[in-house]
Amino acid sequence: xxxxSIIQATRKQxxxxxxxxxxxxxxxxxxxxxxxxxGTVRQYPDAQAARHATTALLAHxxxxxxxxxxxxxxxxxxxxxxEQRELRSGDSFRSFATxxxxxxxxxxxxxxxxxxxxxxxxxxxxVEAWLRRLSLARSSLAKIRSILSILFNHACRxxxxxxxxxxxxxxxxxxxxxPDVLTAAEIKELVDHLPFVNAxxxxxxxxxx
Numbered sequence: 630x631x632x633x634s635i636i637q638a639t640r641k642q643x644x645x646x647x648x649x650x651x652x653x654x655x656x657x658x659x660x661x662x663x664x665x666x667x668g669t670v671r672q673y674p675d676a677q678a679a680r681h682a683t684t685a686l687l688a689h690x691x692x693x694x695x696x697x698x699x700x701x702x703x704x705x706x707x708x709x710x711x712e713q714r715e716l717r718s719g720d721s722f723r724s725f726a727t728x729x730x731x732x733x734x735x736x737x738x739x740x741x742x743x744x745x746x747x748x749x750x751x752x753x754x755x756v757e758a759w760l761r762r763l764s765l766a767r768s769s770l771a772k773i774r775s776i777l778s779i780l781f782n783h784a785c786r787x788x789x790x791x792x793x794x795x796x797x798x799x800x801x802x803x804x805x806x807x808p809d810v811l812t813a814a815e816i817k818e819l820v821d822h823l824p825f826v827n828a829x830x831x832x833x834x835x836x837x838x
Contacts, residue, residue, distance in 0.1 A: 705744035753797035
């Protein structure tokens with residue numbers, strides 16, 4: 630089990646950066662030293678914040694060092710990785726409302742149900758069945774599925790996982806039932822029972838052109 634180290638490095642241009650350094654052995658047993666830039670000191674003001682941002686990366690490194698080579702990154706870890714890089718205040722290209730929505734869905738629905746599971750344990754049919762059991766509007770269910778898909782795409786983009794099972798989850802955003810449409814007669818009957826509306830319409834009719 631590796632823990633690696635966090636080092637603050639100076640660049641010729643721009644702010645200092647945090648580097649994550651670790652070592653691993655190749656097939657011949659020779660030790661290879663590696664490093665990866667985590668972010669700048671503006672993004673992560675101290676070493677503790679930079680260390681927190683390496684959660685998913687460290688899990689990936691340790692998974693690669695295991696005998697079976699399986700990816701053992703959990704959904705909770707990729708959520709943290711995503712929030713650190715995509716939902717930071719002032720750094721995100723998303724609006725404040727979108728960031729708030731993403732955080733809310735992740736913390737209320739995604740982490741409690743799927744957080745402890747590894748990415749390779751998430752199955753499309755199980756997610757689909759879970760969504761069908763939730764007593765939420767179709768639009769909310771579609772949002773949960775969309776955010777899960779975004780999380781898997783994020784993992785793929787950072788080479789922490791190699792597929793997105795959410796593309797097989799069937800979930801529409803259409804209404805469960807068609808809205809009721811009033812006929813002209815029903816609208817007239819409704820208006821006739823609104824004294825204030827009648828008085829207002831009468832007032833408008835008697836106004837000079």
